[in-house]
Amino acid sequence: MYRYDQYDQQIVNERVAQFRDQTRRFLAGELTGDEYKPLRLQNGLYIQRYAPMLRVAVPYGLLNATQVRKLAHIARKYDRGYAHVSTRQNFQYNWPELKDVPDILEELASVEMHAIQTSGNCIRNTTTDQFAGIAPDEVFDPRPLAEIIRQWSTFHPEFALLPRKFKIAVSGTKDDRAVVQMHDIGLEFYRDAAGSLLAKVWVGGGLGRTPILGEVIEEALPWRHLLSYCEAIIRVYNRYGRRDNIYKARIKILVKSLGIAEFKRQVEAEWEHTKEGETTITQEEFDRVAQHFTAPPYATLSDSDAGFEAKRTEEKAFANWVKRNVHGHKVPGYRAVTLSLKTTGVAPGDITDAQLDTVADLADKYSFGELRTTHEQNIVLSDVALTDLYAVWQEAKAAGLATPNIGLITDIICCPGGSFCDLANAKSIPIAESIQRQFDDLDYQHDIGELELNISGCMNSCGHHHVGHIGILGVDKNDEEWYQVSIGGKQGNDASLGAVIGPSFAAEEVAGVVQRLIDVYVENRTPEERFIDTARRLGIAPFKTRVYADRQPAKKEAANV
Amino acid sequence: MSDVVSANASNLIKLKDGVGQIVADDWTWVRIPKATEEVKKQAGKVVLFKLTGDATATAEEIAATDIPAQGRVLVPLAVWLARKDELAARVAAREVGVWVETHELVEDLVASVHDINALPLIAIHVERFADGRIYSAGALLRTRYGYRNELRALGDVLRDQLFFFKRTGFDAFLIRADRSAEDALASLKDFSDPYQAAVDDKRPLWRRHVRSVTA
Numbered sequence: 155m156y157r158y159d160q161y162d163q164q165i166v167n168e169r170v171a172q173f174r175d176q177t178r179r180f181l182a183g184e185l186t187g188d189e190y191k192p193l194r195l196q197n198g199l200y201i202q203r204y205a206p207m208l209r210v211a212v213p214y215g216l217l218n219a220t221q222v223r224k225l226a227h228i229a230r231k232y233d234r235g236y237a238h239v240s241t242r243q244n245f246q247y248n249w250p251e252l253k254d255v256p257d258i259l260e261e262l263a264s265v266e267m268h269a270i271q272t273s274g275n276c277i278r279n280t281t282t283d284q285f286a287g288i289a290p291d292e293v294f295d296p297r298p299l300a301e302i303i304r305q306w307s308t309f310h311p312e313f314a315l316l317p318r319k320f321k322i323a324v325s326g327t328k329d330d331r332a333v334v335q336m337h338d339i340g341l342e343f344y345r346d347a348a349g350s351l352l353a354k355v356w357v358g359g360g361l362g363r364t365p366i367l368g369e370v371i372e373e374a375l376p377w378r379h380l381l382s383y384c385e386a387i388i389r390v391y392n393r394y395g396r397r398d399n400i401y402k403a404r405i406k407i408l409v410k411s412l413g414i415a416e417f418k419r420q421v422e423a424e425w426e427h428t429k430e431g432e433t434t435i436t437q438e439e440f441d442r443v444a445q446h447f448t449a450p451p452y453a454t455l456s457d458s459d460a461g462f463e464a465k466r467t468e469e470k471a472f473a474n475w476v477k478r479n480v481h482g483h484k485v486p487g488y489r490a491v492t493l494s495l496k497t498t499g500v501a502p503g504d505i506t507d508a509q510l511d512t513v514a515d516l517a518d519k520y521s522f523g524e525l526r527t528t529h530e531q532n533i534v535l536s537d538v539a540l541t542d543l544y545a546v547w548q549e550a551k552a553a554g555l556a557t558p559n560i561g562l563i564t565d566i567i568c569c570p571g572g573s574f575c576d577l578a579n580a581k582s583i584p585i586a587e588s589i590q591r592q593f594d595d596l597d598y599q600h601d602i603g604e605l606e607l608n609i610s611g612c613m614n615s616c617g618h619h620h621v622g623h624i625g626i627l628g629v630d631k632n633d634e635e636w637y638q639v640s641i642g643g644k645q646g647n648d649a650s651l652g653a654v655i656g657p658s659f660a661a662e663e664v665a666g667v668v669q670r671l672i673d674v675y676v677e678n679r680t681p682e683e684r685f686i687d688t689a690r691r692l693g694i695a696p697f698k699t700r701v702y703a704d705r706q707p708a709k710k711e712a713a714n715v
Numbered sequence: 716m717s718d719v720v721s722a723n724a725s726n727l728i729k730l731k732d733g734v735g736q737i738v739a740d741d742w743t744w745v746r747i748p749k750a751t752e753e754v755k756k757q758a759g760k761v762v763l764f765k766l767t768g769d770a771t772a773t774a775e776e777i778a779a780t781d782i783p784a785q786g787r788v789l790v791p792l793a794v795w796l797a798r799k800d801e802l803a804a805r806v807a808a809r810e811v812g813v814w815v816e817t818h819e820l821v822e823d824l825v826a827s828v829h830d831i832n833a834l835p836l837i838a839i840h841v842e843r844f845a846d847g848r849i850y851s852a853g854a855l856l857r858t859r860y861g862y863r864n865e866l867r868a869l870g871d872v873l874r875d876q877l878f879f880f881k882r883t884g885f886d887a888f889l890i891r892a893d894r895s896a897e898d899a900l901a902s903l904k905d906f907s908d909p910y911q912a913a914v915d916d917k918r919p920l921w922r923r924h925v926r927s928v929t930a
């Protein structure tokens with residue numbers, strides 16, 4: 155993975171000093187709360203419902219064991235013994251004290267980490283495929299370019315105060331796992347017939363209150379022009395994006411109002427002037443960064459192992475885990491392993507300090523010291539030998555990290571919601587738990603098969619509910635917490651936005667509603683169909699009929715209000 | 716001409732060879748008298764930002780704007796566009812500068828003069844700290860339109876923006892009156908070697924230095 159040189163280290167050190175001084179000035183009354191706000195936000199510090207929340211950047215989801223031990227230490231020393239993996243692959247602390255934040259940042263800087271631009275109206279953490287560099291279907295390893303984007307976007311002076319937050323995703327696989335169509339800019343790398351590396355550029359996608367899939371602005375951007383092209387897009391957005399209404403300020407609104415053709419025209423007019431400038435990436439710079447992402451010293455292994463097969467036949471629990479939590483790898487004899495942070499009774503994505511230490515140990519012992527966070531809020535050990543899988547499973551199980559539910563109904567993506575977040579309409583964590591309890595039976599979960607269930611506590615959609623096969627959204631009605639349910643959303647190359655099935659439900663009804671959706675699926679599926687396929691084939695009608703069969707939605711709701 | 720002055724006499728910082736100094740301000744900042752205070756409401760929120768291209772002033776307000784007859788005057792773009800003929804002699808004497816709101820287009824200023832460098836001063840006014848349009852305006856004036864004279868940031872100008880201002884081509888900063896320019900000087904040095912190319916250094920870090928892979 156990328157290691158800092160003196161310049162990278164100097165920038166994060168100077169950031170710590172700068173933020174320490176800004177915080178000092180705020181605490182001394184030299185900065186008002188309003189003046190301090192954009193400054194602290196650019197450093198991932200929110201003032202939440204109960205305490206500040208600090209979001210730590212995990213660039214494109216890559217971490218090493220030393221960093222994870224530091225995250226564990228911070229959880230112990232400055233928080234309440236746990237941390238949280240967000241849907242943007244970052245780490246969050248829910249209980250730090252404001253006065254401690256500069257010290258926390260200093261600790262992070264000591265392991266080449268920071269909280270720069272993890273919130274605020276600026277270019278956020280660039281995300282990519284969690285299996286980048288190891289995926290069997292990878293065309294191009296996007297991590298060097300993700301790192302080049304990270305450096306370019308860090309304190310970019312022209313784009314420090316955009317109309318709204320700005321998210322970039324990069325992908326280099328046939329099968330998009332980086333959700334590029336859901337980002338302000340999505341870059342899908344591919345090679346043309348001649349072998350040249352090009353990017354298909356998507357712009358104006360995003361969730362939030364007006365979910366929109368991005369549109370293609372450029373089909374074939376040569377990789378060297380990546381930064382100047384992004385600069386042209388963001389300059390047009392910075393100048394013309396709306397700033398008068400926070401709900402209309404994302405780039406997607408500008409793209410929609412101009413139309414993609416006119417937006418493209420403006421971007422290209424801008425780009426004309428800067429295209430071949432100093433920002434053009436050279437092969438040497440690419441190579442310098444790419445050297446950091448070379449393959450670890452893999453052993454030459456056979457892609458099968460009798461001991462592993464034997465264990466899998468003997469122990470059904472192990473077999474289940476292998477089926478759900480172990481993924482293909484481009485190197486023979488290696489696999490990627492997902493450690494599940496979705497144990498029933500624990501908020502999705504939460505991890506204790508002790509578990510973090512275990513994860514670091516597992517990475518050191520079995521995965522060349524590297525790991526990844528996923529936007530599904532789990533952790534991946536990227537390079538585990540087939541022969542070690544059984545040992546990893548046992549150790550992970552002992553630490554409560556081996557729930558065999560990856561990609562299943564209980565592997566819920568869930569934002570912090572009303573338990574922590576100031577903006578929430580409703581709680582999301584207890585809803586996740588009620589659903590996990592409803593479907594606790596593992597055989598049943600495996601029978602239901604692949605299913606993405608996503609929960610957001612409000613329209614800001616941090617829980618990506620629009621792209622959940624089943625999506626749940628907290629809504630506020632006369633100060634009560636209600637939940638709107640949608641089906642048919644999906645991420646990936648064939649992304650779609652879910653359709654709301656009807657009037658919303660009270661918290662205690664949600665798990666039962668999900669049960670009915672599943673019943674309709676199980677009764678109607680063909681042998682190879684996943685929930686999403688059946689939902690797409692049948693449309694929402696049969697689901698809706700079943701869910702609302704015994705109630706008069708309008709009346710019932712009115713009675714509850 | 717501006718001389719280095721004591722801290723409490725002026726809140727204007729100018730860069731000289733990249734180093735900030737507090738200097739006297741010999742310009743009169745001319746503002747448009749507002750006929751009525753407008754408060755637009757939308758979705759229950761006061762609209763704080765005008766959209767790019769929105770009109771700044773009415774014809775009456777422009778006509779009513781009082782331009783001092785003596786000395787160096789910094790006039791609003793709307794007034795400049797409507798009344799530049801009456802200022803022609805003073806432009807030749809290099810007594811006229813123009814200031815632009817962040818929602819106005821620097822292109823309109825550029826189109827209004829034969830030579831942008833006939834103006835010894837251009838200023839951009841930040842109504843609110845969070846309005847980052849000023850950075851693009853500065854970068855465009857410097858790189859696209861070849862402006863070489865003083866480029867000043869006015870308005871809600873606080874020390875934590877200075878580093879970004881400097882990088883996007885500004886070389887003068889009028890610190891908000893209730894804050895110390897002396898304190899603000901320190902923020903110009905927040906970062907010593909930033910990553911990307913910008914107006915103040917057109918090379919990205921990797922073109923400035925040889926960066927080697929550390930093990």
Ligand code: SF4
Pocket residue numbers: 569570571572575576577578579610611612613614615616617
């Ligand atoms: S979706 Fe809403 S409630 Fe959930 S974390 Fe985001 S802003 Fe908070």
